[in-house]
Amino acid sequence: MSAHLHLTEEQIQGLADGTLRGPEGMAAREHVDSCEECSAEMSMYGALVQRLTTLQDPIIPADFTTSVLEAVEHREHALTQHRHTLLAAIPAGLVGVFAILGWALSAAPTAHVDGFLEMWTVGRHVVSAAAPVLEAARLPLGLGAFVFSAAILCILIRALRPAAAAAHASP
Amino acid sequence: MDTALALPFPLTRPHETARPGCPADEVESARAAAAGDKVAFARLVEKHKMSVFGLCYRLVGSTDEARDAAQEAFVRAYTSIRDFDARQPFGAWVLRIARNHCIDLLRRRRPTLALVSEARGEDPEPGVASEPADQFAVGGEQAVQESEAQRDLDLAVASLPPRYREVIALFHVQHKSYAEIAEALDVPMGTVMTWLHRARKELKLKLAEHLP
Numbered sequence: 001m002s003a004h005l006h007l008t009e010e011q012i013q014g015l016a017d018g019t020l021r022g023p024e025g026m027a028a029r030e031h032v033d034s035c036e037e038c039s040a041e042m043s044m045y046g047a048l049v050q051r052l053t054t055l056q057d058p059i060i061p062a063d064f065t066t067s068v069l070e071a072v073e074h075r076e077h078a079l080t081q082h083r084h085t086l087l088a089a090i091p092a093g094l095v096g097v098f099a100i101l102g103w104a105l106s107a108a109p110t111a112h113v114d115g116f117l118e119m120w121t122v123g124r125h126v127v128s129a130a131a132p133v134l135e136a137a138r139l140p141l142g143l144g145a146f147v148f149s150a151a152i153l154c155i156l157i158r159a160l161r162p163a164a165a166a167a168h169a170s171p
Numbered sequence: 172m173d174t175a176l177a178l179p180f181p182l183t184r185p186h187e188t189a190r191p192g193c194p195a196d197e198v199e200s201a202r203a204a205a206a207g208d209k210v211a212f213a214r215l216v217e218k219h220k221m222s223v224f225g226l227c228y229r230l231v232g233s234t235d236e237a238r239d240a241a242q243e244a245f246v247r248a249y250t251s252i253r254d255f256d257a258r259q260p261f262g263a264w265v266l267r268i269a270r271n272h273c274i275d276l277l278r279r280r281r282p283t284l285a286l287v288s289e290a291r292g293e294d295p296e297p298g299v300a301s302e303p304a305d306q307f308a309v310g311g312e313q314a315v316q317e318s319e320a321q322r323d324l325d326l327a328v329a330s331l332p333p334r335y336r337e338v339i340a341l342f343h344v345q346h347k348s349y350a351e352i353a354e355a356l357d358v359p360m361g362t363v364m365t366w367l368h369r370a371r372k373e374l375k376l377k378l379a380e381h382l383p
Contacts, residue, residue: 010368017342019349047382048375051324052343057225058234060241064224065216068245069209075246 007031007038016045085156092152099145106138197261205252212252216245219262222345223269229340230273230333240276244269259354266355270337277333320381327377335370342367 007015011028014020020028032038061067134141193201197218203211223244228237248255248265255264328339334356341352353360375382 009372010364013368013371044375044382045371048371048378049343051320051378051381052328052339052371052374054321055324055328055339055344057221057228057340057344058237060220060224061238064220064238064242065213068216068220068242069213071242071246072209072212072249075250079250 006035007041009041012038012041013045013049015042016049088152088156092149092156095145095148095152099142099149102134102141102145103138106134106141193257193260198257201252201255201257201261204249205255212249215248215261215265219265220245222262222341222347223265225345226266226337226340227269227273229328229336229344230270231276232329236276240273241269244272247272260351263351263354266341267357270356274333323378323381327374330377331370331373334366335373338363338366339370339374 007028011020012032015025015028015032032042197215200211200214204215220241224237224241227240227244228234231237231240244265247268255261328336331339337356338352341347341355342349347355349360349363352363356363
């Protein structure tokens, strides 16, 4: 191992922080002992590593774990609310669409079907045949949609009430 | 120093190439937490809160933000704990969550020097005297020099790019191995070593007046 070749900066840093060990570390150490330039570099990195070990993090608050668990509870609750709201919103949306379609078709079914199914006479006949049924079902359909919407609204209110209470309770 | 000495051995040692696994007690706690056991999760928080908080502090730069970021990291860990792969350490997994969250925070906000101002000892409350007045009384000139050197070190570390701050914090403050850092940052071990070397090289230049 000749003295006129020098260690790389990585090797010197490895020696300084103690991660360059074994035969490789011994060889590097021997070189440093016999080479002024590498020795100076080694002293500098040694001092730097020494300084870095004095770095300290601030003290973590004593109630950290408690606050994490509270935040977890809060997040779980929010996720549950979100899920409930979604589950309630899907049937509510379906009911709305169903009510609108039913209402529109029951008002003047043949006119709408003519527009949509001009080319398919079979389809028109079927709808024409169903027209009296739809017309007869117009009132129950509207009432049914109203009752169903009211039920969905109740579910939504029940789902949202605890969240509102929690929001009032929190500082 | 332009010629490298060729050594007949690789720089990376074999024992550091194997990635660490998850301790059995942590696997148990993680499973229990996934089943809704918050006491088990609290054990995991207790065990890893210092390293997560420390990393957050080095990344976001202020104690308050670090506490909030660490808390958010643990909450995210809890909500997705069913996805936790027990072949990796829980500590590395939660550190990765914390790190990603902090990087998001850094991207979202304008560049600030919060850590720098904290390191300078600037008082956040106006009208309150800062510390140097009593330094001579406590330990004399040497204490002042030590304090200044420490402040310069904090400033120098705070001025490094985030990836370098991470490896400095994990290696020098939390004393983690290359393999553990690689696992936590989700990068190859060679990258960790490169970042660490570059970080120390930058620090050497910045702190030249305090080094021999």
